[in-house]
Amino acid sequence: MIILGLNAFHCDSAAALVRDGVLLAAAEEERFRRVKHWAGFPAEAIKYCLKEAGIRIGEIDHVAVNQDGNAHLLRKALYVLGRGPKSALLISRLRTRRRRKGILELIKDVDPRGSVRANLHHIEHHLCHMFSAYHVSPFSEAAVLSVDGFGDFSSAAWGLGSDGAIRVDGRVYFPHSLGLFYQALTQYLGFPNYGDEYKVMGLAAFGSPSYLRQMQKIVKLERRGFRLNLSYFMHQVEELPTQWTDGSPTFPDLFTPSLEALLGPRRSPSDPIEQRHRDIASSVQAMYEEAFFHLLALMHKETGTRHLALAGGCAANSVANGKVLRKTDYKHVYVQSAAGDAGGAIGAAFAAWQSLGGERRFVMDHAFWGPHFSMEEIRSCLSERQHEIEASHCTINVIADEQELCARTAKVIADGKVVGWFQGRMEWGPRALGNRSILADPRRADIKELLNAKIKRRESFRPFAPSVLDWATRDWFEESDPVPFMMQVYQIREDKRSQIPAVTHVDGSGRLQTVSKRANSRYYRLIEAFADITGIPMILNTSFNENEPVVCTPTQALDCFLRTHMDALILGDYVIERRDLSGSNESPMLGAAPAS
Numbered sequence: 001m002i003i004l005g006l007n008a009f010h011c012d013s014a015a016a017l018v019r020d021g022v023l024l025a026a027a028e029e030e031r032f033r034r035v036k037h038w039a040g041f042p043a044e045a046i047k048y049c050l051k052e053a054g055i056r057i058g059e060i061d062h063v064a065v066n067q068d069g070n071a072h073l074l075r076k077a078l079y080v081l082g083r084g085p086k087s088a089l090l091i092s093r094l095r096t097r098r099r100r101k102g103i104l105e106l107i108k109d110v111d112p113r114g115s116v117r118a119n120l121h122h123i124e125h126h127l128c129h130m131f132s133a134y135h136v137s138p139f140s141e142a143a144v145l146s147v148d149g150f151g152d153f154s155s156a157a158w159g160l161g162s163d164g165a166i167r168v169d170g171r172v173y174f175p176h177s178l179g180l181f182y183q184a185l186t187q188y189l190g191f192p193n194y195g196d197e198y199k200v201m202g203l204a205a206f207g208s209p210s211y212l213r214q215m216q217k218i219v220k221l222e223r224r225g226f227r228l229n230l231s232y233f234m235h236q237v238e239e240l241p242t243q244w245t246d247g248s249p250t251f252p253d254l255f256t257p258s259l260e261a262l263l264g265p266r267r268s269p270s271d272p273i274e275q276r277h278r279d280i281a282s283s284v285q286a287m288y289e290e291a292f293f294h295l296l297a298l299m300h301k302e303t304g305t306r307h308l309a310l311a312g313g314c315a316a317n318s319v320a321n322g323k324v325l326r327k328t329d330y331k332h333v334y335v336q337s338a339a340g341d342a343g344g345a346i347g348a349a350f351a352a353w354q355s356l357g358g359e360r361r362f363v364m365d366h367a368f369w370g371p372h373f374s375m376e377e378i379r380s381c382l383s384e385r386q387h388e389i390e391a392s393h394c395t396i397n398v399i400a401d402e403q404e405l406c407a408r409t410a411k412v413i414a415d416g417k418v419v420g421w422f423q424g425r426m427e428w429g430p431r432a433l434g435n436r437s438i439l440a441d442p443r444r445a446d447i448k449e450l451l452n453a454k455i456k457r458r459e460s461f462r463p464f465a466p467s468v469l470d471w472a473t474r475d476w477f478e479e480s481d482p483v484p485f486m487m488q489v490y491q492i493r494e495d496k497r498s499q500i501p502a503v504t505h506v507d508g509s510g511r512l513q514t515v516s517k518r519a520n521s522r523y524y525r526l527i528e529a530f531a532d533i534t535g536i537p538m539i540l541n542t543s544f545n546e547n548e549p550v551v552c553t554p555t556q557a558l559d560c561f562l563r564t565h566m567d568a569l570i571l572g573d574y575v576i577e578r579r580d581l582s583g584s585n586e587s588p589m590l591g592a593a594p595a596s
């Protein structure tokens with residue numbers, strides 16, 4: 001049975017293909033369209049999934065979408081009636097339903113030669129989030145929590161995953177939302193773009209939660225959830241966009257002047273960041289954590305399980321996720337690599353699989369479900385661009401022996417250089433996890449400034465992440481539960497922090513990725529080689545991009561390398577390195593390598 005799962009007309013539009021209960025391919029549309037958080041129909045991602053699996057459109061049995069316009073209809077109707085018949089929200093909902101009817105036709109457009117015979121399933125948004133975490137987790141039983149901005153009229157849902165099924169125990173409905181709270185305060189702090197919440201999370205470590213009392217006026221915890229004080233928010237007064245047909249999703253201001261009366265004037269994006277802003281960021285994070293741990297405690301009481309699976313946009317809050325083991329009775333946490341709305345594509349597919357009687361038989365223990373490119377494709381890309389590469393004073397060599405490739409790359413990194421590392425299948429989800437990564441030496445504090453100034457051009461308060469060999473996690477971090485998808489932040493052991501300043505945040509934390517040989521043997525080998533040279537079993541890992549979606553193809557990787565100040569690019573077995581113009585023309589790395 002072949003199921004195509006979709007997150008369409010929504011932020012982080014994506015497609016995933018599941019055959020007989022096993023994931024074959026998954027990718028976000030932004031990687032193909034080259035627009036961050038692209039939010040239309042995922043035609044290119046569908047094309048890729050079908051190509052990857054060698055499947056034609058007519059072979060798809062079921063299409064599952066992570067949105068159901070009919071979900072919670074009574075609640076929607078009551079809400080709309082309460083606001084009068086002119087509710088823009090009602091019109092918006094009707095539009096949503098009309099568009100959903102066109103999905104099979106849009107799939108047919110992906111391959112006009114084929115015919116579509118699939119059945120279409122609309123599956124409630126948060127159920128899809130919950131399936132996207134629990135169904136692919138290693139847990140037979142788990143408490144499951146989904147928290148986001150909004151989807152299908154609710155913003156949170158929780159319950160128990162057991163024997164492949166999910167029992168929903170509770171929900172928080174529109175207009176109350178932790179995701180919207182965080183997004184509104186992110187706008188207030190001068191970060192206007194969709195997805196900027198992680199900037200506030202990074203800034204929070206520089207402040208103290210001295211505005212927590214004010215935050216508690218905005219978010220009220222209740223016995224079975226939370227409520228927003230709506231006087232601070234616009235979304236229940238004005239229509240919010242709920243779907244987009246292309247481009248980056250945009251939002252109007254979500255907060256009212258009352259928020260400025262409570263916290264002082266908003267920060268504009270060009271204003272300097274003051275201590276007040278850092279303290280507000282810290283207070284926003286503290287309030288989010290209060291509500292998050294309130295929900296986790298409630299769920300633990302109701303489910304009694306020690307396993308926790310998290311999903312929804314708020315599950316990207318790796319700082320809160322990383323405190324679960326310390327602050328609760330849960331012993332193991334699973335957060336899937338695409339925890340946000342993109343992940344709804346696999347959630348929808350697996351929810352459909354389960355509802356059609358399929359067994360649970362797939363654990364997602366790595367994130368490499370995207371496109372890959374052969375050595376021949378890489379060679380062809382390099383040969384087309386050879387003149388440009390030479391004009392940029394770069395050499396090209398090939399090192400076919402993996403051990404030698406890793407040893408030499410590790411040496412370049414240990415020498416303080418910055419390396420683009422492009423291997424195998426692209427990651428599923430927002431994090432680069434060792435196949436589309438920029439790598440550097442975690443021991444050098446100056447690397448952070450260098451990366452920020454010359455390649456990433458991002459805010460100096462944002463931390464860089466370490467990839468650590470799985471067996472060494474306990475030696476370097478205060479927790480050791482696996483973090484394969486960089487979705488948890490742990491405290492770095494105090495005596496180790498000075499050895500890895502480039503990946504130690506101001507509060508002593510690190511947003512780690514634990515790397516296992518099984519999940520990514522080449523990347524594991526590279527870090528091992530770095531440890532052989534330096535005694536440090538980790539490497540600084542940041543996504544391979546420059547203010548754009550993470551690179552997908554060798555050409556995009558080469559473009560990024562050539563327009564930035566990266567020192568070397570490893571494309572599969574190919575090594576492209578800038579000549580050291582100040583001295584010898586032959587770099588020590590390439591001198592001994594066989595020429596291609």
Ligand SMILES: [Fe+2]
Pocket residue numbers: 125129148149150151312313340341
């Ligand atoms: Fe969502």
